Amino acid sequence: xxxLGVYEEKIKDFSWEISERELGYKQGDNINIxxxxxxxxxxxxxxxxxxxxxxxxxxxxxxxxxxxxxxLTNSIARFFKELGLKDGDxxxxxxxxxxxxYFGFLGILKMGGIAQPLFSAFGSESLLTRLEDAGTRAVxxxxxxxxKVRNIVKDLPGLEFIIVVDDDGSxxxxxxxxxxSMENIEKIDQFDIFPSKAETPSVLHYTSGTTGKPKxxxxxxxxxxxxYITAKYVLDxxxxxIYWCTADPGWVTGTSYGIIGPxxxxxxxxxxxxxxxxxSWYKFAEKHKVTVWYSAPTAIRAxxxxxxxxxxxxxxxxxxxxxxxxxxxxxxxxxxxxEAFGRPFHDTYWQTETGSIVISNYPDMKVKPGSMGKxxxxxxATVVDLNTHLPIERTGTVGLIALKPGxxxxxxxYWNNEEIYKSKFKNxxxxxxxxxxxxxxxxxxxxxxxxxxxNTGGHLVGPFEIESALLEHEAVAESAVVGxxxxxxxxxxxxxIALKPGFTASKDMNLNIMNFVRKRLSPLAMxxxxxxxxxxxxxxxxxxxRRVLRAKEWGEEIGDxxxxxxxxx
Amino acid sequence: xxxxxxxxxxxxxxxYLEEGDDxxxxxxxxxxxxxxxxxxxxxxxxxxxxxxxxxxxxxxxATPEAFDSVDNIVEVLKKFNxx
Numbered sequence: 001x002x003x004l005g006v007y008e009e010k011i012k013d014f015s016w017e018i019s020e021r022e023l024g025y026k027q028g029d030n031i032n033i034x035x036x037x038x039x040x041x042x043x044x045x046x047x048x049x050x051x052x053x054x055x056x057x058x059x060x061x062x063x064x065x066x067x068x069x070x071x072l073t074n075s076i077a078r079f080f081k082e083l084g085l086k087d088g089d090x091x092x093x094x095x096x097x098x099x100x101x102y103f104g105f106l107g108i109l110k111m112g113g114i115a116q117p118l119f120s121a122f123g124s125e126s127l128l129t130r131l132e133d134a135g136t137r138a139v140x141x142x143x144x145x146x147x148k149v150r151n152i153v154k155d156l157p158g159l160e161f162i163i164v165v166d167d168d169g170s171x172x173x174x175x176x177x178x179x180x181s182m183e184n185i186e187k188i189d190q191f192d193i194f195p196s197k198a199e200t201p202s203v204l205h206y207t208s209g210t211t212g213k214p215k216x217x218x219x220x221x222x223x224x225x226x227x228y229i230t231a232k233y234v235l236d237x238x239x240x241x242i243y244w245c246t247a248d249p250g251w252v253t254g255t256s257y258g259i260i261g262p263x264x265x266x267x268x269x270x271x272x273x274x275x276x277x278x279x280s281w282y283k284f285a286e287k288h289k290v291t292v293w294y295s296a297p298t299a300i301r302a303x304x305x306x307x308x309x310x311x312x313x314x315x316x317x318x319x320x321x322x323x324x325x326x327x328x329x330x331x332x333x334x335x336x337x338x339e340a341f342g343r344p345f346h347d348t349y350w351q352t353e354t355g356s357i358v359i360s361n362y363p364d365m366k367v368k369p370g371s372m373g374k375x376x377x378x379x380x381a382t383v384v385d386l387n388t389h390l391p392i393e394r395t396g397t398v399g400l401i402a403l404k405p406g407x408x409x410x411x412x413x414y415w416n417n418e419e420i421y422k423s424k425f426k427n428x429x430x431x432x433x434x435x436x437x438x439x440x441x442x443x444x445x446x447x448x449x450x451x452x453x454x455n456t457g458g459h460l461v462g463p464f465e466i467e468s469a470l471l472e473h474e475a476v477a478e479s480a481v482v483g484x485x486x487x488x489x490x491x492x493x494x495x496x497i498a499l500k501p502g503f504t505a506s507k508d509m510n511l512n513i514m515n516f517v518r519k520r521l522s523p524l525a526m527x528x529x530x531x532x533x534x535x536x537x538x539x540x541x542x543x544x545x546r547r548v549l550r551a552k553e554w555g556e557e558i559g560d561x562x563x564x565x566x567x568x569x
Numbered sequence: 570x571x572x573x574x575x576x577x578x579x580x581x582x583x584x585y586l587e588e589g590d591d592x593x594x595x596x597x598x599x600x601x602x603x604x605x606x607x608x609x610x611x612x613x614x615x616x617x618x619x620x621x622x623x624x625x626x627x628x629x630x631a632t633p634e635a636f637d638s639v640d641n642i643v644e645v646l647k648k649f650n651x652x
Contacts, residue, residue, distance in 0.1 A: 121607060170591075171591070274604060276607075277601060277633050277634065514616065518610060518613060526612070528609070
């Protein structure tokens with residue numbers, strides 16, 4: 001029996017009150033995600049149960065019970081308060097997937113701060129943009145990432161504390177830098193947890209758009225209500241499960257379902273802090289007897305490339321439920337997983353702004369390979385016309401995925417950008433920015449993004465941010481960045497570049513520009529392919545027409561080119 | 570061969586470690602599984618090798634395993650008669 005039961009039955013009588021009731025929350029009560037994931041679980045008699053099994057790439061293993069986690073998050077919360085940090089302060093987590101990242105996140109929430117996790121592979125410029133926008137007061141990081149913070153600290157007068165979690169004293173710390181050791185800190189039994197309410201800000205996750213700088217999607221503590229129940233129903237988490245979410249908490253999946261959802265359910269989860277290698281992943285799942293696995297299509301397709309034989313070398317019989325998120329899961333991957341693991345990956349759909357799963361395939365529901373599934377109970381979804389934004393009645397017609405606002409985990413605004421937040425709503429619907437159709441059985445089928453944002457390896461990358469970085473390269477006169485189809489990552493970044501006079505296109509120039517972007521922004525933003533061109537297609541008013549370049553990459557019709565400055569491309 | 574190894578090792582240290590990162594990287598240090606070079610950055614490492622040695626490494630040869638250490642990369646280069 002699955003937690004959800006029969007989908008068709010559940011949607012009839014579902015309300016978010018079910019989740020509130022299970023969590024013991026009543027409207028007007030205090031609700032602090034940090035408390036719900038640690039203290040509450042201990043009060044339920046699970047203090048000695050393992051909360052986290054962590055493994056580093058060298059094979060180091062660390063284990064923490066819920067009581068360890070409760071006290072360590074108290075210690076971190078007190079440490080922040082003793083520094084003078086206050087509720088509402090933005091505290092950035094800029095670390096690899098080490099235990100300090102997970103416990104730091106909950107510690108921030110316990111003291112009333114706003115957690116701002118950022119992907120540790122970000123370069124200095126990506127970091128600067130996001131810390132500047134958020135007005136971040138403190139960054140918690142590791143020695144290996146400290147140079148990137150040092151590069152930008154002079155540009156961030158509001159950044160007061162740089163907390164280094166693995167300082168060994170071998171090199172002197174600089175002004176604003178503070179050493180912190182979770183290994184050696186006193187475990188605090190009692191801490192006055194911040195009395196946050198439903199609408200108290202909790203997490204700030206940055207996401208990229210077509211134009212402008214990345215935007216901080218701001219969430220609140222009430223998001224717990226969605227994250228708890230979706231983790232329970234979609235991931236089907238049960239008390240004896242060993243759960244593995246491969247996402248990095250620098251992205252929303254890594255916090256909603258790599259921290260909040262599973263731990264609010266009192267589930268043991270394991271984390272592998274290591275780069276991708278099929279053999280290591282299978283060994284990890286086998287060693288820790290993982291039962292529920294939440295991963296991404298890019299990883300699944302990378303596993304497919306390694307073949308079935310390597311799967312069969314491992315005993316993965318503990319796996320009982322597989323889910324996927326980040327980009328559409330192609331039918332071949334679903335079919336392959338049935339052959340490799342004896343069960344299909346269940347695709348789930350949501351985004352940074354939605355905060356929790358909104359459309360999904362469910363454990364007891366027939367999977368139509370390649371489909372996104374159906375709306376989560378309590379989520380009113382549809383597809384709306386591309387122009388009128390009115391719901392489309394005819395099945396199979398492509399429109400924009402739209403959600404009726406009001407589910408608990410929905411973002412509350414974009415930090416410092418209410419105007420763009422408001423622009424996301426049309427005719428009373430939140431417009432997700434993705435195109436899809438609905439079939440006669442109510443299943444959703446993903447078609448593609450409705451803008452120029454590139455989904456690479458399950459992460460959204462904004463072309464504007466990359467083009468801006470490219471323009472800082474001494475040889476680049478102008479550029480246009482688009483997504484190019486890729487069998488593993490769905491899309492990869494491709495840059496069309498016109499060089500300044502005096503610079504010559506060459507293989508070395510290609511590599512130089514790639515590395516330039518990688519270091520400034522991130523490996524995700526690095527163009528995987530560069531095409532040097534004499535000029536870029538522009539409108540008569542001089543605007544670069546990315547859609548023309550994108551259409552060529554995807555083999556699509558170019559469409560109306562009447563506004564093109566010239567038709568040579 | 571040690572020249573080739575050192576060229577690659579130097580490149581990895583210069584390009585994939587932050588300035589000031591004193592992490593020790595040797596011929597056997599795991600690059601991909603160790604998180605020094607991620608799957609996206611592998612494309613630039615592959616391109617460096619192709620440019621440097623004037624070869625074309627097929628995608629099915631440039632796997633995370635094959636690029637997981639300087640020693641492993643040297644084995645890949647041997648297939649192209651680069652010693």
